[in-house]
Amino acid sequence: MIKYLIIPLSDNAVSFCHYNARKGSSATIETETLRKALIWAMKENLSVQFLYPSEGVGKNIELIINTIDHTDIVPADCRDNNRLKGADIVVFNTWDGIETFGFRPDQSYIIRTTTEILINHRDGIQALLKKVNRLNIVVTDVPNFNPELHNGYQEFLESLIPTIVEEYSSGHMVQLNLLTDRIMLTGMNNCNAGNESLTLAPDGNFYTCPAFYFDGFPAVGTTEQGPDIKNPQLYRLSHAPICRICDAYQCKRCVWHNQQLTFEVNTPGKQQCVMAHIERNASRKLLEALRKAMPGFMSETIIQEIKYLDPFDNIKI
Amino acid sequence: MDSIIKDLDTTWQDGESKNITFIVTKDCQLACKYCYLVGKNEKERMTWEVAKAAVDYILAHEEDFQEPSVVWDFIGGEPFLEIDLIDRICDYIKTETFRLNHHWFDSYRFSFSTNGINYDSEKVQRFITKNHSHISVGITIDGTKRKHDLNRIWKGDGPEKGSYDAVVKNIPLWLSQFPEGSTKVTISSADIPYIRESVLHLYSLGIKEVNINVVFEDVWNDGDDKLFEEQLTLLADDIIEHGLYKNYACSFFSEAIGKPLDAQLDNQNWCGAGKMLSIDAAGNFYPCTRFAGYSLRNKRPIIIGNITDGIDSNKLRPFLTLDRTTQSPQKCIDCEIASGCAWCQGENYDAAKTDTIFQRSTAICKMHYARVRANNYYWNKLFRKEELEANKPTQSVNPI
Numbered sequence A: 001m002i003k004y005l006i007i008p009l010s011d012n013a014v015s016f017c018h019y020n021a022r023k024g025s026s027a028t029i030e031t032e033t034l035r036k037a038l039i040w041a042m043k044e045n046l047s048v049q050f051l052y053p054s055e056g057v058g059k060n061i062e063l064i065i066n067t068i069d070h071t072d073i074v075p076a077d078c079r080d081n082n083r084l085k086g087a088d089i090v091v092f093n094t095w096d097g098i099e100t101f102g103f104r105p106d107q108s109y110i111i112r113t114t115t116e117i118l119i120n121h122r123d124g125i126q127a128l129l130k131k132v133n134r135l136n137i138v139v140t141d142v143p144n145f146n147p148e149l150h151n152g153y154q155e156f157l158e159s160l161i162p163t164i165v166e167e168y169s170s171g172h173m174v175q176l177n178l179l180t181d182r183i184m185l186t187g188m189n190n191c192n193a194g195n196e197s198l199t200l201a202p203d204g205n206f207y208t209c210p211a212f213y214f215d216g217f218p219a220v221g222t223t224e225q226g227p228d229i230k231n232p233q234l235y236r237l238s239h240a241p242i243c244r245i246c247d248a249y250q251c252k253r254c255v256w257h258n259q260q261l262t263f264e265v266n267t268p269g270k271q272q273c274v275m276a277h278i279e280r281n282a283s284r285k286l287l288e289a290l291r292k293a294m295p296g297f298m299s300e301t302i303i304q305e306i307k308y309l310d311p312f313d314n315i316k317i
Numbered sequence B: 001m002d003s004i005i006k007d008l009d010t011t012w013q014d015g016e017s018k019n020i021t022f023i024v025t026k027d028c029q030l031a032c033k034y035c036y037l038v039g040k041n042e043k044e045r046m047t048w049e050v051a052k053a054a055v056d057y058i059l060a061h062e063e064d065f066q067e068p069s070v071v072w073d074f075i076g077g078e079p080f081l082e083i084d085l086i087d088r089i090c091d092y093i094k095t096e097t098f099r100l101n102h103h104w105f106d107s108y109r110f111s112f113s114t115n116g117i118n119y120d121s122e123k124v125q126r127f128i129t130k131n132h133s134h135i136s137v138g139i140t141i142d143g144t145k146r147k148h149d150l151n152r153i154w155k156g157d158g159p160e161k162g163s164y165d166a167v168v169k170n171i172p173l174w175l176s177q178f179p180e181g182s183t184k185v186t187i188s189s190a191d192i193p194y195i196r197e198s199v200l201h202l203y204s205l206g207i208k209e210v211n212i213n214v215v216f217e218d219v220w221n222d223g224d225d226k227l228f229e230e231q232l233t234l235l236a237d238d239i240i241e242h243g244l245y246k247n248y249a250c251s252f253f254s255e256a257i258g259k260p261l262d263a264q265l266d267n268q269n270w271c272g273a274g275k276m277l278s279i280d281a282a283g284n285f286y287p288c289t290r291f292a293g294y295s296l297r298n299k300r301p302i303i304i305g306n307i308t309d310g311i312d313s314n315k316l317r318p319f320l321t322l323d324r325t326t327q328s329p330q331k332c333i334d335c336e337i338a339s340g341c342a343w344c345q346g347e348n349y350d351a352a353k354t355d356t357i358f359q360r361s362t363a364i365c366k367m368h369y370a371r372v373r374a375n376n377y378y379w380n381k382l383f384r385k386e387e388l389e390a391n392k393p394t395q396s397v398n399p400i
Helices: A031-043 A059-065 A081-085 A115-119 A122-129 A147-159 A161-169 A180-184 A210-214 A255-262 A270-293 B048-060 B079-099 B122-134 B145-151 B164-168 B171-177 B189-204 B224-241 B313-321 B345-351 B365-390
Strands: A004-008 A047-051 A070-075 A089-092 A108-113 A134-139 A197-200 A205-207 B017-023 B069-075 B108-114 B135-139 B182-187 B209-214 B277-279 B284-286
Touching: A004 A031, A004 A210, A031 A059, A031 A197, A070 A081, A108 A115, A115 A134, A115 A147, A122 A134, A122 A147, A122 A161, A147 A161, A147 A270, A161 A270, A180 A270, A197 A210, A205 A210, A210 A255, A255 A270, A255 B313, A270 B313, B017 B048, B048 B079, B048 B277, B069 B079, B079 B108, B079 B122, B108 B122, B122 B135, B135 B171, B135 B182, B145 B164, B145 B189, B182 B189, B189 B209, B189 B224, B224 B365
Parallel strands: A004 A047, A004 A197, A047 A070, A070 A089, A089 A108, A108 A134, B017 B069, B017 B277, B069 B108, B108 B135, B182 B209
Antiparallel strands: A197 A205, B277 B284
16 A cells, blocks of 8 residues: 655655666656645645755745645755755765764764765764764665675674664664664565555656656656556565565665566565675674673564575575 | 376476577468467578577586486477578587586487478488487477368468468378377467367377467457367267277366465466576577567567576576466466466566566466366266276186
8 A cells, every 4th residue: 555655856856765866857846746746645645755956946846845744855965955954864975075964863864875885984884873863875786786795795784783882882772774674673664665655756647666767667657647556466575476585674675676687576686685685684793782782682583593695595496 | 097098298307407499590481370479580590600609608507507407499480491500509519518528418308399391301301310319399280171271371472371281291200200299289269169170180190199278368259168168078078989098198188177276385387487598599598488579469578698698697586486376366366276277477478567477367267267167077077987997897707
């Protein structure tokens, strides 16, 4: 059942996920389209998330946005200071300016980066974990996650464990999606695009997620006729043979990556599975470290030791 | 049932062999009306360079092809149009597997599905003689002349002309070389009235095994299922009353079909797409020939690699994790007569609402129901006959 509606307000609206926004276009959503979509969202009881471009949006759009309760996702380089201050989630597409940014406890932060650059910013992430309550790291080159990067990624994640333990021990329960989410979750908590979330693109049509719009996939409905996702069962966990037996609960299970890598929205490529399992295994080590520092910490939670990095190896027929 | 009833032969090294298909040409002498190959043409012929590169890639990646045996399959169009190329490929495979001490060196078959038209040509016969102990050949003949000629017509403009006479003349030669040779019969809507006479005709030609199936495409008209059931019932009567079941087999009748399937225990995929490998003239790899462009009406091809870059294992993951229930609608999962209801992954993909192999086409549903009813009749009647014959009083034997 669809619960969330994501609305990139323009073609250059900030990406908060794996995809890149469309280069060279700043086409903005039409006000009438937006108005209709928000009325529809209210009737469907959807939570709405707006994605803003760096230059902000015009007054007309602002007025319509404020007719509905919503979440603002704003780029860190947004030139509209009020918009940035009011953001619920701030997105960094570059490491420039991170050190001097005025982080606040009531905002969540997303850093979009390639794996190699991330690995090289270990100190920066460690410092950031002391400043924020919630940090999501989104790797933008998952399809390039080759075996040469596996050890580096694992070492990077494990290098963050002492910092997180230190923060928890001092009462600062910082959340880092790659490490702490798996500890907190009791079941798959994935992106769920096409199943729980839908996107209204600047062209006025519905798409499975922003990535499908920016990557040129066909729309799955119009604001006139409403969304119509064909084969909707394939977006559900029950119809994903690899994912439904997996316990890397923090995995994004990105259906766009699935489509890119395997041609099927319900089947992840090896890169996504291995990356998620390296995170899962590092989370297991984090849990052990937290229990050493704080005996009895989340005593009900068990993350089993496993010998594989790709659940496909366990089920291929 | 005991061995008095002839079983269908299983495929050579069934389940133990890798099937590798060379699409050597997309040309054919015929233009069969039911042919799923919508993109046949005379231009796309495999070159020796592409074929060699494919063999080299496959043999160099022995770790990815660990099946104990291999079936090197050659299809078209009509494969024997490219007999020179095929001969060269087969020679190369034999010498290379020997040179590399490859585990397939002495565990291989060369397999052909042919329309049979140039089966008696000198080149084809020379090839067969050279490789006889490692060859499987199936000639497609659809039954009686009127049934065969209804669909299997010569290519070209002008009035339709059936190919029966050009094929049937080669059946004796073929059966003399492959006495257990089987044929493949395809049933479309227009063929239904001729099923009974066609199967009996093929038996009369000496073909002991008739593998027959209805097309998976959505071509069925109202009433086809009734007519189909009627034909199969009449065929059942003939087979049983004349004792043909002792020496001949027809794949329409099987004890295993028409039973419910357990969602967990009987969850395997029907189709082998993804476990096979198909190569076309451009050097592209496919999970099965049905995913090549010339086989698809509505969808783009699914290319899983090529002879230069190799196989992209990510593209195989959907095929290798696909199970029955994930792709089936609820009515199929709950179906009381599900066993034996087949599907073609390529047709599923081609007919699906989205670009997925995970949506099962149910176009043959009512035909399966009809088949199961006739099949039940066949086995009930046959069992009863065997039972009555077993209980016949025999002549008393004087113990002294």
